[in-house]
Amino acid sequence: MKALLNQPVTLQLNSLIILLGLCLGTGLGFFMWCSAKTSKPARNYLGALLVLTAVLALAHVWQRESLYYTNLALTVTSLQMALGPLLYLYTCSQTQSDFCWHPSQLWHLLPAVLLALLWQWQLPLEPGDWLSLGCVGAEPCDLLNQSRFVHRAATWISLLGYGALSLGLLKPYEAQIRACYSDIDGINLAWLRNMIFGFIGLTLFAVVLEVAHWLGWLLPLNGGNLQAWGPIVWSLMIARYGFRQRVLAEQGEAHGAPLPAVAAEPAPPLHSSKYQTSSLTRADAKALWVRLQGLMSSDSPYLEHGLKISELATRLKVPVHHLSETINGYAEQSFYDFINRYRLDEALRLLADPAMAHLSVTDIGFQAGFNSNSTFFAHFKKRFDQTPREYRRQLALTPA
Numbered sequence: 001m002k003a004l005l006n007q008p009v010t011l012q013l014n015s016l017i018i019l020l021g022l023c024l025g026t027g028l029g030f031f032m033w034c035s036a037k038t039s040k041p042a043r044n045y046l047g048a049l050l051v052l053t054a055v056l057a058l059a060h061v062w063q064r065e066s067l068y069y070t071n072l073a074l075t076v077t078s079l080q081m082a083l084g085p086l087l088y089l090y091t092c093s094q095t096q097s098d099f100c101w102h103p104s105q106l107w108h109l110l111p112a113v114l115l116a117l118l119w120q121w122q123l124p125l126e127p128g129d130w131l132s133l134g135c136v137g138a139e140p141c142d143l144l145n146q147s148r149f150v151h152r153a154a155t156w157i158s159l160l161g162y163g164a165l166s167l168g169l170l171k172p173y174e175a176q177i178r179a180c181y182s183d184i185d186g187i188n189l190a191w192l193r194n195m196i197f198g199f200i201g202l203t204l205f206a207v208v209l210e211v212a213h214w215l216g217w218l219l220p221l222n223g224g225n226l227q228a229w230g231p232i233v234w235s236l237m238i239a240r241y242g243f244r245q246r247v248l249a250e251q252g253e254a255h256g257a258p259l260p261a262v263a264a265e266p267a268p269p270l271h272s273s274k275y276q277t278s279s280l281t282r283a284d285a286k287a288l289w290v291r292l293q294g295l296m297s298s299d300s301p302y303l304e305h306g307l308k309i310s311e312l313a314t315r316l317k318v319p320v321h322h323l324s325e326t327i328n329g330y331a332e333q334s335f336y337d338f339i340n341r342y343r344l345d346e347a348l349r350l351l352a353d354p355a356m357a358h359l360s361v362t363d364i365g366f367q368a369g370f371n372s373n374s375t376f377f378a379h380f381k382k383r384f385d386q387t388p389r390e391y392r393r394q395l396a397l398t399p400a
Helices: 013-035 040-064 070-095 103-122 143-147 149-180 190-214 223-228 230-250 282-298 309-316 320-330 335-352 361-367 373-384 388-397
Strands: none
Touching: 013 040, 040 070, 070 103, 070 149, 070 190, 103 149, 143 149, 149 190, 149 309, 149 335, 282 309, 282 320, 309 320, 320 335, 335 361, 335 373, 335 388, 361 373, 361 388, 373 388
């Protein structure tokens, strides 16, 4: 052991950068993990993802630098199979308010253990093994590369499959929050969707690189490089996550408590005798719609920042799901789109008012009820095909 510790160690520049990124990502991620105001399962899955990416990066450096116990490092690399399940479980914890840890979730991690055992069973490596895949090009496809094909293919399938499952969870979640909130910037999990797409994109890129190596093309990159740079990418994503999570924590109804029961999907046609619940008839919905229109005209609740459908239902003294079904049926919009359409109409009025000429476009959006300048611009551009500034400039050039 003493002789082993006294051996000089030299690192390539790429390995050194990976180790520095690992330290940065692990430290920053640990800080965000400890300070994040989110559910315990979400923190645990995030922490497990950070630890796993760090371990995989270390295993890559270990194997790349040809240190001792290389086969052990390759055994550890089998833990790549756990990346997809952990990402999926983390998505579950962020999109399902009642999600909690259960021992049955360990089944998701079983393939990683089986893949590690498979590698141990393959040793020592022999040419022509039935688990090996030959190559068209001889040089980049040595015995080790041939023997690891099953492991790489299993990892690709796992990442792509769990990535698709994670994206499937985000779609109904977004429909649910749009049915409950008029401001969703802090709770729409757009950053998580981008991260999942990043996982899928990098996996597909790794497949392309593998095909290129199989054909004998000499490329400077391979799937191991993509895995090793994970901690650096994660450090950036976790920084983004930390800022987002503070906003999420302020929306207590979205995380930590169940969302109100609302109609996230469009309601049945108005000529139907009943809506989605047996207690709301067409006559009830029509009466509620008239009352809602009157409230919007008299009290202008859409000017309130962060307005929730539950608050509007309380004023009207009706169940939340009745109000949601009525909005979906008559306006053919979600609560989010319904309220923001009123805000756009108000912003249009304020931009055209000479008495408001001293206010900036950002102030106009804020007075109209928008919490975010980017949301205001995005909605305005989508509806009127021009920005608020362009609209105001056009008004200034138009004769009275």
